[in-house]
Amino acid sequence: MTATSTFAIAADPVLSVVDLRAYYRTRSFGVEREVRAVDDISFQVDANQIYGLAGESSCGKTTLIRTIAAATRPPLQVVGGSISFNFHGKRVSMTDVLPDALAGIRWKHLSYIMQGSMNVLNPVRRIRHSFVDFAGRHIGRPMPQFLELVRAHLARLHLEATVLEAFPHQLSGGMRQRVAIALATVCRPDFIIADEPTTALDVIVQKSVLTMIREVQRELGSSLIFVTHDLAVHANLSHRLGIMYAGRLVEEGATADVLRRPRHPYTAHLVASLPRIGHITAKSGLEGAPPNLADPPAGCRFHPRCPLAMDICRRENPPLIGPPTAHRVACFAAAQESNP
Amino acid sequence: MLPVLRDLLRYNRAFATGVILLAFVAGVAAMSVFSPYPPNDSFVVPPDLPPSWPHILGTTSRGQDVFWQLTFAIRNTLLFGFAVALLSRVISLAVGLVAGYKGGIADRVLMSINDTFIVMPLFPILVLFYFVMRDRMSWVWLALVMACLGWAYDARLIRSVAMSLRTREFTETGIFSGMSTRQILTQEHLPYVMPIVFSTAMNNINWSIGLEVTLSVLGFTDINTPTIGVMIYWANQHTAMVAGVWWWIFFPVMLVVATFVGLFLLAVSMNEYIDPRSRLSRMRT
Numbered sequence: 001m002t003a004t005s006t007f008a009i010a011a012d013p014v015l016s017v018v019d020l021r022a023y024y025r026t027r028s029f030g031v032e033r034e035v036r037a038v039d040d041i042s043f044q045v046d047a048n049q050i051y052g053l054a055g056e057s058s059c060g061k062t063t064l065i066r067t068i069a070a071a072t073r074p075p076l077q078v079v080g081g082s083i084s085f086n087f088h089g090k091r092v093s094m095t096d097v098l099p100d101a102l103a104g105i106r107w108k109h110l111s112y113i114m115q116g117s118m119n120v121l122n123p124v125r126r127i128r129h130s131f132v133d134f135a136g137r138h139i140g141r142p143m144p145q146f147l148e149l150v151r152a153h154l155a156r157l158h159l160e161a162t163v164l165e166a167f168p169h170q171l172s173g174g175m176r177q178r179v180a181i182a183l184a185t186v187c188r189p190d191f192i193i194a195d196e197p198t199t200a201l202d203v204i205v206q207k208s209v210l211t212m213i214r215e216v217q218r219e220l221g222s223s224l225i226f227v228t229h230d231l232a233v234h235a236n237l238s239h240r241l242g243i244m245y246a247g248r249l250v251e252e253g254a255t256a257d258v259l260r261r262p263r264h265p266y267t268a269h270l271v272a273s274l275p276r277i278g279h280i281t282a283k284s285g286l287e288g289a290p291p292n293l294a295d296p297p298a299g300c301r302f303h304p305r306c307p308l309a310m311d312i313c314r315r316e317n318p319p320l321i322g323p324p325t326a327h328r329v330a331c332f333a334a335a336q337e338s339n340p
Numbered sequence: 341m342l343p344v345l346r347d348l349l350r351y352n353r354a355f356a357t358g359v360i361l362l363a364f365v366a367g368v369a370a371m372s373v374f375s376p377y378p379p380n381d382s383f384v385v386p387p388d389l390p391p392s393w394p395h396i397l398g399t400t401s402r403g404q405d406v407f408w409q410l411t412f413a414i415r416n417t418l419l420f421g422f423a424v425a426l427l428s429r430v431i432s433l434a435v436g437l438v439a440g441y442k443g444g445i446a447d448r449v450l451m452s453i454n455d456t457f458i459v460m461p462l463f464p465i466l467v468l469f470y471f472v473m474r475d476r477m478s479w480v481w482l483a484l485v486m487a488c489l490g491w492a493y494d495a496r497l498i499r500s501v502a503m504s505l506r507t508r509e510f511t512e513t514g515i516f517s518g519m520s521t522r523q524i525l526t527q528e529h530l531p532y533v534m535p536i537v538f539s540t541a542m543n544n545i546n547w548s549i550g551l552e553v554t555l556s557v558l559g560f561t562d563i564n565t566p567t568i569g570v571m572i573y574w575a576n577q578h579t580a581m582v583a584g585v586w587w588w589i590f591f592p593v594m595l596v597v598a599t600f601v602g603l604f605l606l607a608v609s610m611n612e613y614i615d616p617r618s619r620l621s622r623m624r625t
Contacts, residue, residue, distance in 0.1 A: 071512070133514065138517070
């Protein structure tokens with residue numbers, strides 16, 4: 001009885017994204033453009049899971065998580081698909097949620113550490129004010145109690161309470177980054193979206209920030225989507241890893257699986273590009289450049305650069321087949337290999 | 341705030357000079373409380389006396405003491421400048437912040453109004469206002485009209501800053517956390533543009549005083565309320581320079597020049613304060 005119910009909770013994902021399409025649609029001087037930054041993406045994130053998203057710059061990582069957080073602004077539009085959260089039984093569909101309901105779940109249930117997040121603090125205001133402005137409304141407690149809570153949270157994250165009285169530029173980059181994470185987690189959210197929170201930091205500070213993120217995630221038991229193009233960080237942190245290429249999810253699976261046994265040729269090249277100790281030969285790069293998303297190639301978007309490209313790849317778009325918790329890949333060649 | 345002022349006074353000569361000049365001018369304006377003569381009475385003292393005790397700056401051809409007249413005149417002129425600057429700051433902040441943050445239609449509508457005000461020639465319009473309103477053209481009305489004409493340049497400046505603030509992460513985070521437009525503008529963006537507003541306020545005071553003096557000298561204002569311009573107007577009416585009553589023109593001009601220079605120096609040294617980094621490097625931790 002107990003076993004079945006725990007199984008039911010575990011099987012119910014916190015976030016499920018189905019066939020999501022989000023395009024940038026612009027119209028100026030009669031020229032209409034449609035940039036398909038997120039095209040047909042489906043995946044799910046389970047409770048207490050760190051889901052890593054990797055891919056090169058401009059492959060649509062930020063667009064994807066912006067759409068998931070319902071933080072889209074024109075010209076970005078959700079064209080199709082669904083995004084649904086399940087916060088302990090409270091179901092929210094992000095594609096048709098009302099602004100009031102959205103305000104109710106943000107910060108409390110869903111929080112977002114933005115790209116360049118060391119700049120989320122207003123440079124001309126003390127950090128205390130940023131906490132009050134951004135998080136205060138979601139706690140619903142009088143000011144002294146709220147500040148008490150913030151101090152306790154900072155202490156948990158090994159930050160001194162004196163940072164509250166500082167201006168952002170009095171702190172170092174790593175410190176600001178940690179304050180930004182504290183700001184995003186002060187309401188103990190169920191789901192955290194982190195967009196490249198360690199990109200601007202050197203490896204030592206990066207390590208301490210990653211440790212902090214992992215600690216917070218463990219303590220709150222929340223789920224986390226972690227975006228970075230740094231595969232080494234993913235290897236350290238993520239439980240499950242999704243690889244994006246040109247607006248599509250091309251491969252996903254348990255991090256170790258994806259990194260050790262990549263099945264998609266793009267992932268294979270990505271992993272092979274990582275330098276290892278002992279390597280003495282020069283790395284050969286992949287020919288070509290990522291496609292223009294305003295006019296993507298027909299069929300598989302990777303085919304112009306793919307060494308395994310077949311006829312079908314130029315005509316048809318390979319689907320991501322398999323159950324959402326398995327190691328899945330969107331590639332005709334890889335599918336052929338596994339079941340000949 | 342106080343330590344910053346003290347440090348600016350100590351280490352920034354332009355700021356110190358500006359403060360001393362303005363303090364002097366403000367002191368003269370404050371003396372108006374002690375004036376033995378009402379400002380609008382004429383022939384209360386012997387006319388055309390050169391500077392000498394007890395009339396230290398001489399007397400006018402209208403039988404008024406130049407020094408006591410000057411205290412009223414500079415008081416009204418300063419009040420006028422502050423009133424115009426304050427009102428026009430409110431308009432330019434509202435227009436600039438909303439246009440820059442909202443963008444789109446709101447921006448286009450507000451900026452077309454703004455640009456209309458920028459290209460309009462102000463001086464003929466002010467003269468026109470005088471001819472339409474005649475005797476009703478009081479000090480308060482003139483301040484209102486000038487405030488309504490003098491906000492456009494600074495609104496554009498504030499808009500340009502607000503446009504860049506709109507794309508900053510802290511604005512995005514504010515929107516994400518559910519702050520309303522009003523809250524974002526007043527809590528996040530207003531503190532950011534405040535130093536610019538202070539700096540432009542100084543220029544705006546200078547501009548409005550200059551224009552008021554010009555209008556008054558030509559007689560296009562209420563000539564019964566003493567201001568610096570009105571004093572010069574009466575001096576011209578009595579051909580003071582030809583008659584050798586130079587003190588009637590010299591002292592008002594010197595005082596208003598001191599005001600201009602003082603405000604200019606303050607506006608310039610404000611730049612030191614505008615940059616939060618230089619502000620912080622002086623700050624005690």
